[in-house]
Amino acid sequence: MEDELIDTAGLSISRKSQLPGTGFFYPDSLDEDRVEERVAEAVDGAEAVVIADTDADGLGCVALIREMYDATIEWATFEADVEERVDRWERDAPADDDADVTEEEEDRPRSTVALVGAGPYSLDEALENVAEHAPAGIDLYVCDLCPDEYAWIEDELAAVDAVADSIVWYDHHQWSDETAERVRETGVDLVVGESDEECSTDVTLRSLDYDFAEQWAELAAVTRDHDLWQKEDPRSDDLADYAYWTDPEEYVAVVGAFGVDLPPIVEQYIEHRRVEKEKLIDAAVSRAELKRIGPWTVGVTYGRCSQNEVAEALREKGADGAVVVKPAGSASIRGSEGFERAHEVAGRVNGGGHPRAAGCKPDIYDDMLDYAHHWTTQGATAKRVILRAFEDVASEADDVRSEDEVDDTTEDE
Incomplete structure (x- = not known):
């Protein structure tokens, strides 16, 4: 080459x-x-x-x-x-x-x-x-x-x-x-x-x-x-x-x-x-999409960039959480006061970190064709896997809230 x-x-x-x-x-x-x-x-x-x-x-x-x-x-x-x-x-x-x-x-x-x-x-x-x-x-x-x-x-x-x-x-x-x-x-x-x-x-x-x-x-x-x-x-x-x-x-x-x-x-x-x-930050922000997942608005984008600044720009656009998928296959997940479960999301896709700052690399790359697809689709598969992890965390949080409401009702009775 x-x-x-x-x-x-x-x-x-x-x-x-x-x-x-x-x-x-x-x-x-x-x-x-x-x-x-x-x-x-x-x-x-x-x-x-x-x-x-x-x-x-x-x-x-x-x-x-x-x-x-x-x-x-x-x-x-x-x-x-x-x-x-x-x-x-x-x-x-x-x-x-x-x-x-x-x-x-x-x-x-x-x-x-x-x-x-x-x-x-x-x-x-x-x-x-x-x-x-x-x-x-x-x-x-x-x-x-x-x-x-x-x-x-x-x-x-x-x-x-x-x-x-x-x-x-x-x-x-x-x-x-x-x-x-x-x-x-x-x-x-x-x-x-x-x-x-x-x-x-x-x-x-x-x-x-x-x-x-x-x-x-x-x-x-x-x-x-x-x-x-x-x-x-x-x-x-x-x-x-x-x-x-x-x-x-x-x-x-x-x-x-x-x-x-x-x-x-x-x-x-x-x-x-x-x-x-x-x-590079501007390029990543211009590609971003906002998704509603459970109680959160999640901004998701792709690109080689400084993830913290991109996440801040997405928060200004209304995102509670931000996902920046990188060309090398990893991703950064950033939170805010409205979303402090970044480490839980990352933990479901081969990663970890802090409540407001975490990282991961989904286990989805088996050969160079997978990476070629990753680059030409701007991380479509990685985005889908990580957003699914957001959905799982949101569902779990909803289950916990439902249990708490049942407990509160029982106490009132």
């Missing part, structure tokens, strides 16, 4: 928003080998390892832990690379990369606190790779990640426990009592914050036995503003966008050096990327 067929950088916004990024077409088997190689390099000689989600919240935790270990990588390591990317965007020559980075990773200095990026669906793999390659006696931290079930990570957690001197886990997602109990029974120091009050950076900041400077409390507060969708501090969008667009190591180094007051060259980079971001 010719490279240009999967490089969407030169496409119109409409077409680009309907296709996944180049990384989607990289086979999992090769990607797993590459990930394992990178983990092996990162943890070689490390005194501590942090497995974290690579959004701003997870990376905020990494920055805090590196500060405590005096292991932050110098900002100068990345500065020239950011300048080169800004120059490229000013020449209207953007790359088609989710992480827009040009500097070769092997040329960078490594921190003695290794960062191993993971997502909700790759936590088991991350634990396995650390167990296989990390030196004995490390301190292991897991941040901003929650397993759906303990069985999913049981073997991998046992393997890494045999390597690590200590395992500490900081999170703010909604854990089941059973999963939390089983994790703690292994000796893990698990701290889970209130999901509607704290982000994981908050939890890490208050839990680490270290006297952090005031800038770190500000970083936690601004990270929380976006992660909990409070939207009171405009700087939180900068952090969230920058973490999404750039390499995790670069983000950790920058906030470690500057906190929330990002240097001018980083602000320039964010502004250039944001022009395209807004166009």
Whole structure:
């Protein structure tokens, strides 16, 4: 296959928003080998390892832990690379990369606190790779990640426990009592914050036995503003966008050096990327439909875009809940004061999360023809499966209300 067929950088916004990024077409088997190689390099000689989600919240935790270990990588390591990317965007020559980075990773200095990026669906793999390659006696931290079930990570957690001197886990997602109990029974120091009050950076900041400077409390507060969708501090969008667009190591180094007051060259980079971001948001919003399901109005759309901003636009159009189906096959589900059951919907379609913010990837893709249908129909099957999950949750909620009404009537009699 010719490279240009999967490089969407030169496409119109409409077409680009309907296709996944180049990384989607990289086979999992090769990607797993590459990930394992990178983990092996990162943890070689490390005194501590942090497995974290690579959004701003997870990376905020990494920055805090590196500060405590005096292991932050110098900002100068990345500065020239950011300048080169800004120059490229000013020449209207953007790359088609989710992480827009040009500097070769092997040329960078490594921190003695290794960062191993993971997502909700790759936590088991991350634990396995650390167990296989990390030196004995490390301190292991897991941040901003929650397993759906303990069985999913049981073997991998046992393997890494045999390597690590200590395992500490900081999170703010909604854990089941059973999963939390089983994790703690292994000796893990698990701290889970209130999901509607704290982000994981908050939890890490208050839990680490270290006297952090005031800038770190500000970083936690601004990270929380976006992660909990409070939207009171405009700087939180900068952090969230920058973490999404750039390499995790670069983000950790920058906030470690500057906190929330990002240097001018980083602000320039964010502004250039944001022009395209807004166009992708507009494309997704223009495709949206509003559906009435039980007591809720649900906005549903498709596209490569920033799901939180799209969900906010759909709420302004009257949606209680929003579904953004992505070209890669996953979907984001967002709620509001009128709909706080996003995690219940996601849980019915191979996902999970918070009452107002959840994610999933329906198990409906058996081969590339299914993905071709997904792209050409703008996610029709995924939309149908997720909306059916909304109907099931609405029906369940209605049954509960009916039972409550019967109980009330009985009491009155």
